[in-house]
Amino acid sequence: xxxxxxxxxxxxxxxxxxxxxxxxxxxxxxxxxxxxxGALPTIQKVLQDGGSVILMSHLGRPKxxxxxxxxLKHVIQVLSDHMGMEIQxxxxxxxxxxxxxxxxxxxxxxxxxxxxxxxxxxxKIKTDEEKTATRLFAEKLSSYADVYVNDAFGTAHRxxxxxxxxxxFFDSDSKMFGFLINKEIQAMDKVLLNCxxxxxxxxxxxxxxxxxxxxxxxxxxxxxxxxxxxxxxTFIKARGGKIGNSxxxxxxxxxxxxxxxxxxxxxxxxxxxxxQVLADRFDNxxxxxxxxxxxxxxxxxxLDVGPGTIEAFSDVIMNSKTILWNGPMGVFEMxxxxxxxxxxxxxxxxxxxxxxxxxxxxxxSVAAVNKFGLADRVSYVSTGxxxxxxxxxxxxxxxxxxxxx
Ligand code: AMP
Numbered sequence: 495x496x497x498x499x500x501x502x503x504x505x506x507x508x509x510x511x512x513x514x515x516x517x518x519x520x521x522x523x524x525x526x527x528x529x530x531x532g533a534l535p536t537i538q539k540v541l542q543d544g545g546s547v548i549l550m551s552h553l554g555r556p557k558x559x560x561x562x563x564x565x566l567k568h569v570i571q572v573l574s575d576h577m578g579m580e581i582q583x584x585x586x587x588x589x590x591x592x593x594x595x596x597x598x599x600x601x602x603x604x605x606x607x608x609x610x611x612x613x614x615x616x617x618k619i620k621t622d623e624e625k626t627a628t629r630l631f632a633e634k635l636s637s638y639a640d641v642y643v644n645d646a647f648g649t650a651h652r653x654x655x656x657x658x659x660x661x662x663f664f665d666s667d668s669k670m671f672g673f674l675i676n677k678e679i680q681a682m683d684k685v686l687l688n689c690x691x692x693x694x695x696x697x698x699x700x701x702x703x704x705x706x707x708x709x710x711x712x713x714x715x716x717x718x719x720x721x722x723x724x725x726x727x728t729f730i731k732a733r734g735g736k737i738g739n740s741x742x743x744x745x746x747x748x749x750x751x752x753x754x755x756x757x758x759x760x761x762x763x764x765x766x767x768x769x770q771v772l773a774d775r776f777d778n779x780x781x782x783x784x785x786x787x788x789x790x791x792x793x794x795x796x797l798d799v800g801p802g803t804i805e806a807f808s809d810v811i812m813n814s815k816t817i818l819w820n821g822p823m824g825v826f827e828m829x830x831x832x833x834x835x836x837x838x839x840x841x842x843x844x845x846x847x848x849x850x851x852x853x854x855x856x857x858x859s860v861a862a863v864n865k866f867g868l869a870d871r872v873s874y875v876s877t878g879x880x881x882x883x884x885x886x887x888x889x890x891x892x893x894x895x896x897x898x899x
Contacts (some may be wrong), residue, residue: 495898496670498536498643503545505601509639510536510672511656513646513877514551514569522568528864529648530572532877536645536672537577537604546599548638550587550656551646552611560612570606581606588613588634596638607635610656617654628655629662636663645672648878650893651885661896669897674877679894681874682885685853690815691717696807696838698723699821699858702746706753707887708820713756718763718810722799722823722834726767726787729754735788738772740796765810769800771824771831778828798824799834808841815849817842819872820856820883826865835862843871855882 512533519525533549540547554564567583574581582599584592587607595605610616615631618624632655636642642664644650649657661669671679685693695716697705702725712719721729724741731737732750757764767787772794773780784800785791799807803823811817819842823834839862846852854863855876863869876882885891 496667498539498670498672498676501641501670503540503543503641506540506543506545506641507548507596507599507639508540508545508641508643509548509550509635509660510540510643511646511649511660512536512549512551512672513648514549514566514573515553515648516569518553518563518568522563522565524569524572527572527576529877530569530576532674533645533672534576536643536674539673540643541602541604544601546601547604548596548599548607549604550607550610550635552616552649552656553609554611556609556611558614560608564609564611566606566609573604573606577604579604584608586612588631593638610654615655617652619653619655619659628659631655632659633663636660640668642669643672644669644893644897645674646893647675647678647876647881649881650675650878650891651881651889653892653896657893658896666899671894671897675894677874678876678878678882681853681876682882684851685816685818686715686886689715690851692814693816694718694720694810694814694818696720696722696811696817696819696842697821698725698819698823698835699856700724700741701743702728702750703743705821705883706746706749708883709753710756711886711888712818713753713760713762716762716818718765718814719757720765720807720810722767722803722807722838723821725821726770726799727790727796729766730787730790736790737796738790738792738794740790740794763810765806767799767803767823768806769802770796771798771800771833773797773831776825778830780830782830797828798831804834804837807838811838811841811845812848814845815851817845817850817852818886819852819854819859822858822862826858826862836866839863839866839868843868846872855879 615627727737727740826832826835852872856879
């Protein structure tokens with residue numbers, strides 16, 4: 495497999511699949527440029543070698559055809575500021591303008607293509623007819639460049655034209671991962687394949703149904719499995735506790751009971767919260783009460799873990815050498831219910847300072863470490879929530895397979 499570090503891009507045109515799916519504000523201004531910053535090392539490497547860069551990405555979920563609010567022209571300024579240079583733009587990712595601009599691109603220049611998903615061929619690939627359209631679309635994109643680099647980890651779990659199919663049109667020496675994907679794979683493999691023990695996984699967030707497969711796969715690897723957040727209550731109810739009006743997936747009670755049993759069989763120390771903050775409504779100003787985790791009440795919902803839980807979880811985290819965190823411990827968006835999530839994030843940061851390797855991933859835990867200013871105090875923050883979870887589930891991601899072969 496070709497490695498970007500020791501490849502020379504002198505005089506070479508490179509098409510890079512980046513993840514510029516950034517949030518935009520009311521005036522379509524970029525409100526968080528983390529993903530753009532994530533792509534810079536790869537872009538810089540190609541330019542410094544004397545190559546030229548064609549960037550392609552999706553933004554949002556356009557339904558059919560171009561829509562102003564999903565245009566990638568809104569990222570041009572931010573990218574230009576970071577790179578300190580002008581960025582060329584093609585108002586359609588395929589077609590005459592794109593082909594001409596790509597063909598005239600000189601070493602040291604950057605061309606950004608308009609949102610790939612303005613063409614359904616990018617990601618609608620069910621029928622035979624759609625598959626043919628996707629191959630043609632991918633081939634067209636491939637024709638703009640000599641080399642294909644995939645650096646969009648956030649979409650590596652999608653078998654789309656730009657993330658997987660396009661790789662067929664390059665030989666194995668002319669396709670590779672960018673620095674960002676490489677770092678993501680290294681961080682995940684460090685946790686999954688050769689981690690230092692004890693290994694603790696912390697799973698939180700709203701729904702257990704999203705994370706069953708992840709939890710199953712982790713049970714074979716971890717020493718401790720901490721469960722918090724809204725998904726707690728499906729487990730509590732499954733083991734006979736009272737949950738009142740807390741979040742619960744009734745159809746997943748069996749699954750939860752089964753996971754508890756499996757953890758025991760495999761000798762995994764599974765920790766559920768021991769106490770909780772109950773609220774009389776889903777509101778920052780709700781009346782609250784601190785009770786044991788099994789003592790939920792009608793008319794109340796558990797929106798955060800309590801101090802006993804924080805202490806127990808933090809103890810385990812402090813004694814871990816590898817930590818994986820996905821999903822908040824409570825409704826951290828509301829200040830009244832953020833304490834559990836902040837405290838766990840702080841414990842992870844502290845354990846990291848004492849030598850543990852910590853990987854944080856999945857949309858909301860990333861938002862939480864950013865919100866609490868702890869992102870640079872954990873070892874690695876993954877940029878791709880869904881992709882990271884699928885990787886941990888043990889799936890081979892199409893975007894990774896397409897390059898590795
Ligand atoms: P997920 O996308 O599954 O990781 O869930 C993240 C969401 O779960 C966040 O928006 C949290 O506010 C929410 N959440 C966490 N704990 C609870 C809880 N105890 N009750 C309701 N929602 C929760």
